Each structure stands twice: as structure tokens, then as C-alpha cells.
Amino acid sequence: MFLAQVPRFRKYSKIFFLTFLVVFFLTNDVSAEEETLFKLTPVTLAKGAPVQISADSALYDENQGFAIFKGDVRVGHGPYKIRGKHLKVVFDVTGKGKKEPLELVFIDGVIFSNGFEMGKSQKANYNIANGFIILREDVMFKQKESVFFGQTAEFDLNSNNMSFKGRINASISTND
Amino acid sequence: MDDIKIIQNSAMLNLSIFKIFFPATSVLIFFLIFFSIRGVPEAEYLNNSIPIVNEFNSVVIKNGEIFGLTQEKDSFYFTSSNILYANLPTISEYNLVLEKLVGQIEYSQEDILFAKSPKAKYFVNEKKIQSIKNTFYNRDESVFGKSINLEINLKTGSVESSGPSLILGSNFFITSKYLNVIDPEYETDDNKMVLQFNDGVHASFTPKR
Numbered sequence: 001m002f003l004a005q006v007p008r009f010r011k012y013s014k015i016f017f018l019t020f021l022v023v024f025f026l027t028n029d030v031s032a033e034e035e036t037l038f039k040l041t042p043v044t045l046a047k048g049a050p051v052q053i054s055a056d057s058a059l060y061d062e063n064q065g066f067a068i069f070k071g072d073v074r075v076g077h078g079p080y081k082i083r084g085k086h087l088k089v090v091f092d093v094t095g096k097g098k099k100e101p102l103e104l105v106f107i108d109g110v111i112f113s114n115g116f117e118m119g120k121s122q123k124a125n126y127n128i129a130n131g132f133i134i135l136r137e138d139v140m141f142k143q144k145e146s147v148f149f150g151q152t153a154e155f156d157l158n159s160n161n162m163s164f165k166g167r168i169n170a171s172i173s174t175n176d
Numbered sequence: 177m178d179d180i181k182i183i184q185n186s187a188m189l190n191l192s193i194f195k196i197f198f199p200a201t202s203v204l205i206f207f208l209i210f211f212s213i214r215g216v217p218e219a220e221y222l223n224n225s226i227p228i229v230n231e232f233n234s235v236v237i238k239n240g241e242i243f244g245l246t247q248e249k250d251s252f253y254f255t256s257s258n259i260l261y262a263n264l265p266t267i268s269e270y271n272l273v274l275e276k277l278v279g280q281i282e283y284s285q286e287d288i289l290f291a292k293s294p295k296a297k298y299f300v301n302e303k304k305i306q307s308i309k310n311t312f313y314n315r316d317e318s319v320f321g322k323s324i325n326l327e328i329n330l331k332t333g334s335v336e337s338s339g340p341s342l343i344l345g346s347n348f349f350i351t352s353k354y355l356n357v358i359d360p361e362y363e364t365d366d367n368k369m370v371l372q373f374n375d376g377v378h379a380s381f382t383p384k385r
Contacts, residue, residue: 048382048383050380050381050382050383051380051381051382051383052378052379052380053377053378053379053380053381054377054378054379055377055379056374056375056376056377057372057373057374057375057377058350058352058372058373058377058379059370059371059372059373060343060350060370060371060372060373061360061370061371062318062319062368062370062371063360063362063367063368063370067350067379069377069379071377089381092384099318099345099346099347099348100347100381100382100383100384101348101381101383102383128383128384129383129384
């Protein structure tokens with residue numbers, strides 16, 4: 001009786017083992033996607049506030065619907081200040097759109113600030129319509145005296161929240 | 177009696193000098209004027225010696241109009257209320273003073289640059305129009321520009337401003353110290369020229385949000 005069940009046990013043990021592995025890796029992935037939320041100092045952006053940009057040089061291509069700013073690029077949008085070296089402004093060139101700026105794409109280093117908190121990374125996307133700023137690659141976030149390091153930081157400017165994704169290294173000040 | 181004869185002879189002699197001298201002088205002056213204006217460009221424009229050119233990289237100046245084709249096959253047409261010719265010693269230095277200049281460069285069917293200037297200069301040899309104050313805009317008037325020291329190169333069709341420039345759209349403006357209007361590297365059906373700004377660029381865009 002016992003010997004007769006051995007092959008069946010071997011067969012099911014393999015299935016159990018594979019299931020265990022799948023569940024283990026899946027749960028690990030889920031934990032990697034965990035978010036750490038930060039509450040930002042509330043600031044208000046007036047409706048229809050223009051995006052002000054100053055740079056050393058610019059290229060405006062109406063055909064492709066973008067403008068590229070290079071050099072010491074400084075962007076001001078209400079209380080938000082962004083500084084970088086290379087900025088691409090993407091416009092709405094669809095039939096309904098009236099060439100409004102949709103997104104600001106920074107590469108080659110960027111610093112973002114709302115006047116209280118500060119974020120720094122290699123790349124950033126500012127979706128003006130949705131009010132989201134995503135910092136990517138070597139992200140540093142400073143709130144008061146505490147500094148956090150990670151790979152992706154997402155700023156929700158509507159709810160004044162910031163979420164860090166992935167592994168975080170932090171230097172938290174006890175004075176806060 | 178002898179005295180009377182002498183007086184008569186001298187009077188006849190004077191009369192014959194006037195008869196020959198004045199016609200000869202007037203003919204000489206005519207030829208001098210004729211040969212002096214032969215080298216001036218307006219003489220060539222007026223005697224229709226320049227054919228209506230339809231080749232690339234061509235400029236025709238006729239009856240107050242400047243038109244032709246750039247080497248990029250873009251057609252241009254400029255007109256002025258008053259074309260003044262400056263007399264300069266050699267042809268290479270000839271330039272035309274164009275008052276109330278109005279014109280256009282047709283880069284594509286969809287993209288036409290219209291330009292206006294109260295006073296401009298056309299340099300014959302360089303095939304360039306230089307003007308101090310300018311306004312320009314494209315066909316759908318999506319972009320309107322103002323600049324100082326604009327140079328329109330009729331050979332290449334490029335437009336360059338070495339003075340402060342302002343470009344306006346319905347919901348944006350860009351200012352800079354230098355502006356170039358350049359041909360895009362790619363080809364599309366409704367090609368519009370690319371605006372290149374340099375030195376002290378400032379821009380403002382109004383988003384939907």
C-alpha cells in the first residue's frame with residue numbers, strides 16, 4: 001500500500017515544489033513593488049499658471065510638436081522649480097489640442113523643488129496635465145534634514161504626496 | 177570801311193563756333209550719360225535683358241519686384257513701394273534700398289513665411305536681404321515673429337536674426353538674442369521650418385491645467 005503511493009508522492013511533491021517556488025518569487029516581486037509614502041508640504045498651483053523656461057539655447061519644431069532647451073535650463077511653474085541641462089517640452093499637436101505643453105522631459109540631471117522639499121535625479125518627467133512628476137535613476141529626496149535615496153520617486157502635485165518605489169536608503173535626522 | 181569788314185568776319189566766325197560747339201557738346205554729354213548708366217543694374221532690369229528665370233538659385237529683379245527660387249527649390253517673392261538704387265563703384269558692392277518691403281518665402285505648400293519691413297537693403301552679390309526691424313509669420317499664423325537685424329538669404333532660403341527676437345504663438349512666446357529659421361532634416365507633407373534660438377532664451381507656455 002505504502003510502496004504503491006511512492007510514485008504518486010514523487011509526482012505531487014514536484015508540483016508542490018514548483019508551486020512553492022512560483023509563490024515565493026511572486027511574493028518577493030510584490031515586496032519589491034512596495035511603496036513608501038511621504039506627505040509633502042502643501043503648496044497651491046494657480047489654474048492656468050504659465051510654465052516659464054529660461055535656457056541658453058532652444059529649438060522649436062512645430063512639425064514634431066516639441067521644443068528642446070539646452071544649457072542652464074530653469075523651469076518655473078507656480079511654486080515648482082525645476083533645473084536641468086536638457087529639457088524637451090512635448091506639445092499637444094492633435095486636432096483638438098492647441099499646441100499646449102503636455103509634458104516636460106528632463107535628461108542628463110534634474111533638480112526639483114516645491115519650495116520646501118527637494119528631489120534630484122538623472123531623468124524626470126513632468127506630466128503637466130495630470131500633475132505628476134516622476135524622478136528616475138539615482139533619486140535623492142530631501143525633506144527637512146532627512147535625506148532618502150532610491151530609484152524612482154513619484155510626486156503627485158494634486159494630493160501633495162510623494163511615493164518612493166523600490167529599495168530606499170535613508171539618512172533620517174533626529175532633529176525633525 | 178576796312179574796320180566794318182573786320183567786325184563782320186569776326187561775327188561770322190563766332191556764329192560758326194556756336195553752331196558746331198553746342199551740338200557737339202550735347203552729343204558728347206549724351207554719350208557720357210549713356211555709357212555711365214550702362215553699368216548700373218536698373219538699366220539691365222529696364223531693357224529686359226534678364227529673362228524670367230525658373231532655375232534653382234535664381235533671383236529676378238524687375239519693376240520693383242524681387243522673385244526667384246532658392247537652391248532648395250523654395251520660391252520667394254518680395255516687393256517694395258520704392259526701390260532706390262545706390263550707385264557704388266563696382267557691381268559686387270551694389271545694393272538696393274527697399275522701402276516698405278513685403279514678401280514671402282514658400283518653403284512648402286503649407287509653410288509660407290511672410291515678412292514685412294519698413295526699410296531693408298538687398299545685396300546683389302550676396303543675394304541677401306537685410307533689414308533692421310521686421311515682422312514675420314507663417315501661413316496659418318500659428319507663429320508670429322518680431323526681430324531686429326534680420327537677414328533673409330535668397331540663395332538658401334534661410335532666415336537669421338542677429339538681434340533680439342520674439343516668437344509668439346497662441347499660448348506661448350519665446351525670446352532670445354539670436355534666431356535662425358532652418359530647414360528640418362526630415363521631410364514631411366506639411367513641413368514647417370524649425371526655429372533655433374541662441375543666447376538668453378526665455379520661454380513661456382500656458383498649459384491646459
